[in-house]
Amino acid sequence: MNKWIKGLMIVGISSIVALTGCAKDAPSSGSATVGDQVKHEIIGIDPGAGIMKSTEKALKDYELKDWKLVEGSGAAMTAALDKAYKNKKPIIITGWTPHWMFAKYDLKYLKDPKGVYGGDEQIHTVVRQGLKADHPSAYSFLDRFEWTPEDMAKVMVAIQDGKKPEEAAAEWVKGNAAKVDAWVKDIAKADGKKLKLAYVAWDSEIASTNVVKQVLTDRLGYTVDLLQVEAGPMWAGISGGDADAIVAAWLPTTHKDYYDKFKGKFEDLGPNLNGTKTGLVVPAYMEIESIEDLKTK
Template structure:
């Protein structure tokens, strides 16, 4: 009788342990599934330079989507793409700040995470901004800048050439040569201003490096200006145009990314309108990652 009782107790104990193990495993698996993506990327979104409007919007998205465990890593465009390249080659997860036009969308298979809260706004335009009185003091440059307009596909040609190792000025010169008819439209009937100095301000985004070098090449080779390029962060870029220490920029992302600067310096510059349509900003991942929305970062 005692033997039967002991066997019954042992059987119940074994069953209880099995249930506990299975329950524990289930909880661990569930917890692991929820934490896998965050832990693999150290709960980091790889960003660019801290002064960029894209960084401000990404920081806001972390707040709006209540991503309490996540952090935005400051760096540069070059550091971001280097991290993306390394992760992509190893098919590892990575989350970055991204924008188009950008050569990385041609080189890698990427996707924007959906933004149901609309933190990053709608598609934007890139505008040309000049200092007040530029039209009077450098009319040929003013008119050329006013006429300057190209497509994301055209910009991508220059960006890709730079990404493949060409110097920005070389990539720009090649594009200007290969697109002579378009460039001629920008400078048609304009007089030369040989030796007159101009300063172009820009931020170190791949898109702005491409556009500013193209404009510099045209102003120098077609109109005779001596152009200096000033690489700065977004705030100083707008401040430079507003106080006259810089003459122009072709790198104003509007109406969202640079809205604060546009409003802050209103009246101290002239907006010549968009030079490129069809831009986009947001949080970007490789398509091999099983995630579709910024909101999913809270659950994966």
């Protein structure tokens, strides 16, 4: 009898040890706040981006006094996301669509009840004053240029998979000949005239700017230089005539400050893509739904 009781005790102790081990291996259940889990950090991109200004405003409007917005770059942000996602760790980033990361990872936007980030945006084509007179062929094409988030995503994913931006753009142009034909129909060739396109180093703008360059060079005969700059210099370049065009103007919210600052010194040709969005983004496995949930209670 004593041996039987002793055996039960050993089994019971073993079960407790096993359960304790499982508890150690399992992710924390929620005793720590979201802020504690991510060290009260939001992983951002370059400091000149409109989404960074919006996020600074969000920290104030939602009274997130103990939170910090970490400056960096788009590449650094996606690298941090990839590392966290692979390990099922919590992370909060500044995000936008279209972006290839939404195809690669299961992500969600945090609700923004105060409307800090605005609603859906558009990406506009903006050109310097006088472009129509100086380069009518380029102006006509840029005025017609319009595509979809799905189009852009194909180019972004190809780049993410290892293709050079110019290769991914050329592949897309070749595979979408009918759409490109409509953009350049009855437009005269330029015979080597030079153009400068400015852009910010967002994956979306790398994709669109390289597609536009591909069409301008291969279909219309231009020589095109690409100028990668931050948002402020991009708008200053267009307004001062140092760049000829951008297809990277996020409106009405992201680039509102620059649009208002330089208004009257450029020509807005309207949207080339509809259905963009910006905000705070987290992996879908995180049990958080709103920016309001970040506030320490």
